[in-house]
Amino acid sequence: MSQEKVDRYKEEKANRKKIMKREKIKKAIGSVVGTILCVVIVGWIGYSGYNFYQSQKAENPTSTEIDLSAVNDYLGSLSETGDAE
Structure with a gap:
């Protein structure tokens, strides 16, 4: 590996916690x-x-x-038979 790659790897390794924290937040x-x-x-x-x-x-x-006329007629007939008794 070239010295440039080694330096980049060392820098990444040193900042790995920060990088991981930033990625988690994102x-x-x-x-x-x-x-x-x-x-x-x-x-x-x-x-x-x-x-x-x-x-x-x-x-x-x-x-x-x-049409409630049939119900009204039925109730009317009930009240008429109740009065006759």
Whole structure:
């Protein structure tokens, strides 16, 4: 090996702890940023989907009509028979 390579190896060996610590910090920061980015994307998709659902619900309201005349007639007939007794 040339003297230049030997000097570079010695310098790397002397600073190995600093280099490893720096790499761990970079990896941790990358993981945190990636996780935050994923949470933001999933939240944005959920929020957009919810707003789309609400807008569709507001544009097409559903109403149901119920004919309760048969129930009213039945209850009326019950009260009439109760008065006769």
